[in-house]
Amino acid sequence: MKKLCFGTLLYLVYQAKGQNVSYKSICNAVFSAFGCNDISLRDKSLPSHLKSGRDNVPPDVINAARAMTYENAVKGFEKYVVGLIAEDKQFIYAIKAVLREDDIPGDTLIGYVPGFEKNSILANNKFIMASLLASLFKYAIVDISNAKCIDYLRDFEENYLSSVDSSEQIFIDPLPAENEVDDVETTPLQRTINDDMFSRIFRKVSSVIVAGMTHSSTANIYCADLNNGKLRFQKIKEFLADNIGTYVFSRSKVDSFKSRPVGAIGTQALIEFKKTYGNNAESVLGELMLYVFLEQELNAPKIMSKIEFSQHTRLVSKSDGIHLLATTEHGRPFNQLVFGASNIEGDLQTAIDRSFDRIVCIEQNTDSEFKTVENTAYGLMFNSHTVEYLRDVMIPRNKFQHKPDMAFGLFLGYSLKIEPPITDSALYRTAAENQLKCDIESVKDYIAKKIKQLQLEGYTFYCYVLPFNDAPVERTSLIDEMLEGR
DSSP: OOOOSHHHHHHHHHHTBOTTOOHHHHHHHHHHHTTOOOGGGSOTTHHHHHHHTSSOOOHHHHHHHHHSOHHHHHHHHHHHTGGGBSOHHHHHHHHHHHHHHSOSOTTOBOSSSTTOBHHHHHHOOEEEHHHHHHHHHHHHHHTSOSGGGHHHHTTOOTTHHHHSOOOSOOEEEOOOOTTOOOOGGGOSOOOSOOOTTHHHHSEEEEEEEEEOSSSOEEEEEEEOEEETTEEEOHHHHHHHHHTHHHHHSOHHHHHHGGGSOTTHHHHHHHHHHHHHHTTOTTTHHHHHHHHHHHHHTSOOOEEEEHHHHTTOTTOOOSSSEEEEEEEEETTEEEEEEEEEEEEEOSSHHHHHHHHHHHHHHHHHTHHHHHHHHHHHTTSSSSOHHHHHHHHHHHSOOSSOOSOOEEEEEEEEEEEOOOSSOOOSHHHHHHHHHHHHHHHHHHHHHHHHHHHHHTTOTTSEEEEEEEEESSHHHHHHHHHHHHHTTO
16 A cells, blocks of 8 residues: 655655755755755755665754745745646646545545645646645645655556556646736736736735635735724725726726816716715725726626626626636636625624625526626627627637636735733834734635635635725725715
């Protein structure tokens, strides 16, 4: 029987290696990926002892692997380890063969994040090598005693890679570049917001991967201005007011304002917004924020915002807006319809729970939601070129082979709590940022739990989190102040 341990991974990487790769260089690369020192500073016999199971992985490497975030581990393996492997697909076939023999339970998490359970790895055929390697080695280092696997390693075959079943089709995606922006030329459906002020007003504090292999679910936390011991929203209110027109109106309606006086679209948008706002006082800020984040940060242009549904009686959706994320996969166009759910509550977990209640309703209503998107392509909301493109996306005829996947975008607002309260401005900023990082880690674990609990592992989630001083009050007061120009 085979066991997934450090020695096994050494064997497999070595058998899949490129030129001039040794067991020593593999160990050195793996240790370096976890931020540990060069293996030349250790006992010279360590690589061979790790390969045979005579030694366990050094304690400092175990501690480093346990403490490192998934994101940093992936970066480390991309930098130091991925380039050592020449036969990457054969390596994955071998990993699957080992996992099939290993008696660990199928729901065992291999590594850091949900999506890398044993059964998920066996079922998946698309991988990012850096993500897979980081997960495998973290599990083998932190969760498995290498020395206890000595009997399993004793007779490891030198030609194991070439002996395993390789009939399954495997795809390997590159690791997306940091801050990579999708090529807008892949779609004529352009973003309706492209405001350079966004990054100055919404400061990203932290971003974490929640789950997933190739299309990872993420959670991102942002912060407004921090001054005199409070979160300040003046610039955010101004940003929302500046972009209210493209939220309220369709693209064709926005185009119709081009021949009218400057400012006409903003005036008309505020009138329309006020009419709708009266019946949706507690939800409209979250809906508007979600639109902003999906356009500006995810680079997913809107198809329809929540407010537009009220303007077209035949279009019905349970979501807070629908956006299209157009990317590529294996060199082919790949699309996701991102359905929005937003919630602002005093408690962050309550906001998550209520957003996921909406997501379940959307997911159970999938056919109707997709029909709504198809119907937009036959309306008067887009120019003829975009209409033709959307029809081709929804009912593939030419370059698209499949309908888009369903994905979910979440905006979550909550009250930031710092205990004990701090009045000194400098100390408050530090305490607030530290608390935000703790909050996003808690969010990551809780969202991953909800995804698994609700059996939504097949979907991608894009979560955007923003703290407030008093969320239940500010979710309406900030909109009131924006509309009054305060």
